[in-house]
Amino acid sequence: MKLQATAVRAALGAAILAAASFAHADWAPTKTVDVIVHTGPGGGSDLLARAMVQMIEKEKLAPVRMQVVNKPGGNGAVAAAAIAEKKDDPHTIGLITSVWIAGPLTSSEAKITVHDLKPIAQLMLEPAVFAVRSDSPFKTLKEFIDAAKANPGQLKQSGGSVTSRDNIIRQSLQHATGAKWNFVSFQGGGERLAALLGGHVDIMVIEPQEAGEQVRAGKIRVLAQLTDKRLPGYPDAPTLKEAGFDVHPTPQIRAVVAPPQQPNEASAYWEKLFARLKDTPSWKKYIADNQLEEGYATGPELRKHMAQIEKELREVYTQAGIKVVR
Amino acid sequence: MELMAGLLHGFQVALTPAALMMCVVGVVLGTIIGVMPGLGPSATIAMLLPLTFKLEPTGAMIMLAGIYYGAKYGGSTTSILLNVPGESSSVVTCIDGYQMARKGRAGPALGMAAIASFIAGTFGVVALMLVAPPLARLSLAFSAPEYFALMVLGLAMVVLLAGESLTKALLAMFVGLWIATMGTDLFSATSRFTFDRVELLGGIDFIIVAIGVFAIGEVIGNMEAEKPAEMLPVPKGWRNLMPTWDDMKRCRFAFANGSVVGFLIGILPGAGSTIASFMSYGIEKGFSKHPEEFGHGAIEGVAAPEGANNAETGGALVPLLTLGIPGSGTTAILLAALILWGFKPGPLFIQASPQLFWGLVASMYIGNVLLLILNLPLVAVFAQLLRIPGYMMSSLILGVSIVGVYSVSSSMFHLWLLAAFGLLGYLMRKLDYPSAPLVLGLVLGDSMEKALRQSLMMSQGDISILFRPIPSVLLAFAALLLVVPLFKKFNAVRVQVIDKEA
Numbered sequence: 001m002k003l004q005a006t007a008v009r010a011a012l013g014a015a016i017l018a019a020a021s022f023a024h025a026d027w028a029p030t031k032t033v034d035v036i037v038h039t040g041p042g043g044g045s046d047l048l049a050r051a052m053v054q055m056i057e058k059e060k061l062a063p064v065r066m067q068v069v070n071k072p073g074g075n076g077a078v079a080a081a082a083i084a085e086k087k088d089d090p091h092t093i094g095l096i097t098s099v100w101i102a103g104p105l106t107s108s109e110a111k112i113t114v115h116d117l118k119p120i121a122q123l124m125l126e127p128a129v130f131a132v133r134s135d136s137p138f139k140t141l142k143e144f145i146d147a148a149k150a151n152p153g154q155l156k157q158s159g160g161s162v163t164s165r166d167n168i169i170r171q172s173l174q175h176a177t178g179a180k181w182n183f184v185s186f187q188g189g190g191e192r193l194a195a196l197l198g199g200h201v202d203i204m205v206i207e208p209q210e211a212g213e214q215v216r217a218g219k220i221r222v223l224a225q226l227t228d229k230r231l232p233g234y235p236d237a238p239t240l241k242e243a244g245f246d247v248h249p250t251p252q253i254r255a256v257v258a259p260p261q262q263p264n265e266a267s268a269y270w271e272k273l274f275a276r277l278k279d280t281p282s283w284k285k286y287i288a289d290n291q292l293e294e295g296y297a298t299g300p301e302l303r304k305h306m307a308q309i310e311k312e313l314r315e316v317y318t319q320a321g322i323k324v325v326r
Numbered sequence: 327m328e329l330m331a332g333l334l335h336g337f338q339v340a341l342t343p344a345a346l347m348m349c350v351v352g353v354v355l356g357t358i359i360g361v362m363p364g365l366g367p368s369a370t371i372a373m374l375l376p377l378t379f380k381l382e383p384t385g386a387m388i389m390l391a392g393i394y395y396g397a398k399y400g401g402s403t404t405s406i407l408l409n410v411p412g413e414s415s416s417v418v419t420c421i422d423g424y425q426m427a428r429k430g431r432a433g434p435a436l437g438m439a440a441i442a443s444f445i446a447g448t449f450g451v452v453a454l455m456l457v458a459p460p461l462a463r464l465s466l467a468f469s470a471p472e473y474f475a476l477m478v479l480g481l482a483m484v485v486l487l488a489g490e491s492l493t494k495a496l497l498a499m500f501v502g503l504w505i506a507t508m509g510t511d512l513f514s515a516t517s518r519f520t521f522d523r524v525e526l527l528g529g530i531d532f533i534i535v536a537i538g539v540f541a542i543g544e545v546i547g548n549m550e551a552e553k554p555a556e557m558l559p560v561p562k563g564w565r566n567l568m569p570t571w572d573d574m575k576r577c578r579f580a581f582a583n584g585s586v587v588g589f590l591i592g593i594l595p596g597a598g599s600t601i602a603s604f605m606s607y608g609i610e611k612g613f614s615k616h617p618e619e620f621g622h623g624a625i626e627g628v629a630a631p632e633g634a635n636n637a638e639t640g641g642a643l644v645p646l647l648t649l650g651i652p653g654s655g656t657t658a659i660l661l662a663a664l665i666l667w668g669f670k671p672g673p674l675f676i677q678a679s680p681q682l683f684w685g686l687v688a689s690m691y692i693g694n695v696l697l698l699i700l701n702l703p704l705v706a707v708f709a710q711l712l713r714i715p716g717y718m719m720s721s722l723i724l725g726v727s728i729v730g731v732y733s734v735s736s737s738m739f740h741l742w743l744l745a746a747f748g749l750l751g752y753l754m755r756k757l758d759y760p761s762a763p764l765v766l767g768l769v770l771g772d773s774m775e776k777a778l779r780q781s782l783m784m785s786q787g788d789i790s791i792l793f794r795p796i797p798s799v800l801l802a803f804a805a806l807l808l809v810v811p812l813f814k815k816f817n818a819v820r821v822q823v824i825d826k827e828a
Contacts, residue, residue, distance in 0.1 A: 041372035042659040054376040070736065074527035106515040109524045156784060163515045184783045185512045187776065190595045190652040198466035200784060209665065213650055213672020289665060322515055
């Protein structure tokens with residue numbers, strides 16, 4: 001009897017479990033899914049989102065159409081608010097970048113931030129390298145830093161906004177070595193590169209893909225990579241650590257989030273979808289063509305990464321005298 | 327010889343039925359989105375990009391480029407007919423184009439826009455083909471101090487855009503400069519004039535201001551007219567819809583001016599087609615024998631800026647294709663497209679992918695001819711729009727403006743902004759303030775401020791960096807622009823005094 005009861009209970013339990021896991025796997029989108037991005041059409045996130053939607057379609061990972069929705073403005077703040085407004089909608093996800101973490105730190109206007117949203121999955125890391133013109137006297141990063149130490153404030157780096165990764169790594173290096181050099185902000189990546197090639201600045205942080213062709217044409221030289229391990233495209237350039245600088249480059253991430261109260265089964269569906277996407281040939285080709293770094297992580301890991309990145313940014317901003325508002 | 331071989335090869339590529347088809351699709355799409363305010367080439371190209379993965383890259387590039395330069399043709403249509411700029415680079419065209427339409431010369435204005443676009447657009451392609459590599463290297467000599475001086479020269483053109491009163495024009499310009507400072511500051515990450523609104527963190531898009539001040543201001547102004555606005559006359563007959571031979575002769579200088587200025591500014595990665603069109607308009611008026619006609623429907627005021635924004639396309643492709651440096655939003659997307667298709671844009675691109683480069687160049691010759699053939703008959707169609715009675719016209723303008731702004735921002739907040747700027751435009755009109763200087767200040771202010779701060783960061787505060795050779799020349803021109811009217815005024819006063827004494 002007892003055995004029977006146990007067997008029944010076990011069977012029941014298994015059935016419930018199976019049903020639960022079945023239900024778990026069973027949620028699937030039933031109508032068009034919105035992918036919210038923080039740039040206008042043609043911005044970095046927008047282009048990635050459109051390419052991603054295309055890959056998901058090609059690899060038949062979702063039963064419905066997905067469409068990119070642009071909510072530009074406020075370094076992600078407008079898009080974050082738009083995602084939060086969707087409350088428990090299972091058919092909305094958002095594509096974020098590190099900018100969503102950095103932006104709110106310096107602008108009090110952002111009432112809703114990326115930390116109010118539900119993390120789904122981290123997709124990739126965006127690596128970068130330090131480059132100088134090929135006729136530059138600096139053959140290594142150490143030579144540049146030494147020169148900056150000898151002539152404080154004489155050398156110049158072109159980069160993006162003062163809160164961008166370009167300036168953060170400069171601040172960290174300056175802090176670690178005591179060297180001082182200038183940082184000149186430019187709005188667009190093209191202008192930064194033009195300033196370096198034209199000889200108006202001495203060094204810049206540049207994306208590996210963009211740098212590759214300039215290196216091949218003999219226009220620039222890569223001194224070091226802002227990564228933890230060497231990129232396949234740059235087997236000969238040392239990482240910061242290998243170059244002798246014990247500085248940890250704050251990673252630049254791209255990741256997926258969802259509205260704050262999205263039901264767990266829907267979020268699980270999305271997490272699984274991106275876990276499958278990262279192993280597809282289309283995704284691998286995209287990463288290779290654009291010289292990005294694979295960096296898939298689950299929702300809970302993503303939450304930790306975002307908190308860590310925010311902590312690092314906060315430290316560097318405070319050191320650099322950038323006003324942190326929260 | 328190498329050039330001829332390249333071009334010949336290019337035409338072989340561009341004249342295949344598939345490539346020709348892509349070119350037609352591109353320029354037709356371009357014209358359509360150019361006509362529609364708000365939706366611009368960069369948004370369209372970004373949205374179409376995923377669809378091009380399955381296409382053969384040369385054909386896809388021919389199509390996307392067709393959208394890019396085709397939009398420049400269409401942009402003038404609503405500027406001339408409705409006073410609603412169809413593209414940011416067609417803002418200046420509103421000034422004289424709309425006045426021409428009000429005088430019943432919408433047809434010649436539209437026709438001239440197409441002809442000037444064709445001439446300058448073709449010039450841009452020729453120049454791209456002949457002088458791309460050396461000029462691209464030269465463009466790298468341009469840095470922050472040079473851009474600053476260029477922007478100052480642009481701002482000095484306010485003298486030329488001013489109506490009766492220079493004081494009022496300057497005031498309007500300063501409001502424009504103030505609006506340009508709104509948003510997050512690139513250099514310090516502090517918010518300026520955001521009024522705690524998250525939507526203002528990115529500043530105010532100047533196209534919203536331009537549509538508000540020009541189009542909405544005009545609508546409100548028309549509403550208070552006591553008698554219903556008269557229908558605008560539309561002359562009958564094809565001949566009367568086209569620019570006359572006299573018009574063409576008057577625009578000789580404008581064609582050359584638009585072509586050269588547009589192309590040169592296009593090459594600079596930090597300028598752009600809006601600045602190119604303002605510059606060539608200013609130069610046109612500055613050198614004109616009858617500057618008093620500008621602002622009241624001078625056909626050169628349409629030909630010069632419309633030419634310039636088309637020549638700019640050829641120029642903007644120079645740094646993109648020869649150096650791998652995108653100078654504008656649209657060229658940045660074209661760069662991304664090239665990477666997605668497996669090309670490697672950079673200094674070696676033309677050598678490595680001659681098929682794509684020459685195919686593209688050849689297709690642009692064909693595309694410009696196609697656009698001329700496409701746009702001239704459209705003139706007759708669009709000119710009929712003016713037969714619409716005034717009250718319906720106002721609703722049409724309102725509708726087109728609202729859809730245009732919403733399609734860029736997808737936010738209600740920006741529609742309220744549009745309304746506010748419409749009111750501002752109306753008040754300015756009532757009080758006789760010219761609106762062009764406001765838009766000019768807004769367009770140039772942001773770049774000028776950045777360039778000045780970049781220069782001073784480069785020189786560690788030493789102002790002499792602004793007086794290296796190129797900036798010095800540009801600044802001298804700017805000073806000349808500002809001083810000449812003073813002399814004229816002084817002279818006029820002196821003549822009066824002499825007259826009285828005599």
